[in-house]
Amino acid sequence: MGTRSALVAAVLTVTVLSGAPAAAGPRGACVTVAADGSANFTTIQAAVxxxxxxxxxxxxxxIKPGVYRGQVIVPADRPHVALLGLGRDPSRVVIVDDRASGTPKPGGGTWGTSGSASVTIDGADFSARNLTFANDFDESAHPEITARQAVAVLTRADRLVFEHVRFLGNQDTLYLNSPNAATRSRVYLRNCYVEGDVDFIFGRATAVFDRCRVHSLDRGSTTNNGYVTAASTSIDNPYGLLFTRCVFTGDAAAGTVYLGRPWHPSNDPNAIAQTLIRQSVLGAHINTATPWTDFGTWPWRDARYAEYRNIGPGAAPNADRPQLTDTEARAHTVTAYLSGEDAWSPNH
Known part of the structure; x- marks a missing residue:
């Protein structure tokens, strides 16, 4: 088997989530949630x-197998929370809600992007294993709602770990953020699955996707079926989003999905996206000519975008695809992104 074929086989093997064993999880206090009332709590929020x-x-x-519907918030004064799905694979435990940015709130107004999140994590040192987070807002059933950002998970805390976790949604599925632009929050995702269409991995957090599958849904367009990332990394933070040994798949037509566009929240000029995709497999749905694109008036060339030794039909290098040198790549590792001043090393 050649080097390229071996890499494809290795990446595909580690990103298969069906049958993934439930991790033992950290030791400490423990409670159990079951929707049928057979455990300590019937809802995730009550346990939190x-x-x-x-x-x-x-x-x-x-968490025993089942579908747990309703918004979940892990507040900042509840650190060290660990969610552990007890099913035989991540699909057996589903935490889900169905609100969008434009969904009316009971007291008036709308939820907004952050408020749409099914799960919001503000508590540091959070972890989740062997379960699914989803936002199943139905765009076609609500044509009256035009603000369709529907977040499955919003993170704002530091030192978070997700392993064998699925994130399901459409627009803005996974919002990786921090409490404010001056604060760096780190997230490590290993053997996870993320799907969506428009900007479905976005925010200013420092996040590492290690051996994950990133899946683009089909919006039915023949030219533009969305954007995988929309990082808003602060200018003084050298580390934004890192994808290493991942697989990028899609249902969309060939060449109709962009790897990313630079998001500047509230037109902040100091939000300079940083995204690196390295040693990963890119499917045919990725636009090979110009995989990075502008976000309104903000040009992608001013962002910090790069690739390194990617393969697959969506990975053809050209002048519009910045590539790291071997020397530069040695400075952009999982450890470099996550260690920080406290030398944090997620348990993997």
Missing amino acids: DAVPAGNATPFVIK
């Missing part, structure tokens, strides 16, 4: 609310 404020040790919430 049971975590002591200022908790300093792992608090494991085991």
Whole structure:
């Protein structure tokens, strides 16, 4: 088997989520959630609310198979929360809600992008394993709602770990953010699956996707079926989004999906997207001519976009696809992105 074929085979092997074993999870206090009432709690939020404020040790919430509908918020004063799905694969435990940015709020107004999130994580040192987060807002059923950003997970905390987790949605599926532009928040995702269409991985957090599958849904266009990323990395942060040994797949027509566009929230000129895709497999749905594109008046060439040794039908190098040298690549590793001043190393 050649080097390229071996890489494809290796990446595909580690990104198969069906049958992924449930990780043992961290040791500490433990409660169980079951929708049928056979455990400590019937909802995820009730279990999170049971975590002591200022908790300093792992608090494991085991979740029995089922669909758990309703918004979940892990507040900043509830660190060290660990969600562990007890099914035989991530599809057996689903945490889901169905609101969009433009969905009316009960008290008036609309939810907005952040408020649309099915799950919001503000507590540091959070982890999730062997489960699914989803936002199943039905765009076709609500033509009256034009603001269709529908977040499955919003993160704003530091030192987060997701392993064997699925993130399902359409526009803005996974919002990786931080409390403010001056604060760096780190997220590590290993053997995960993320799907969506428009800007479905976005925000200013520093996040590493390690051996993940990133799947673009078909919007039915013959020219533009969306954008995988929309990073808004702060200018003083050298590390935004890193995809390493991932597989980019899609249902969309060949050449109709962009790898990313630079998001400048509130037209912030200091939000300079940083995204690197390295040693990954890019499917035919990726636009090979110009995979990075402008976001309104903000040009992609001013962002910090790069690739390194990618393969697949969507990975043909050209002058409009910035590539790292071997020397530059050695400075853009998982450790470089995540270690920080506290030398954080996620358990993997």
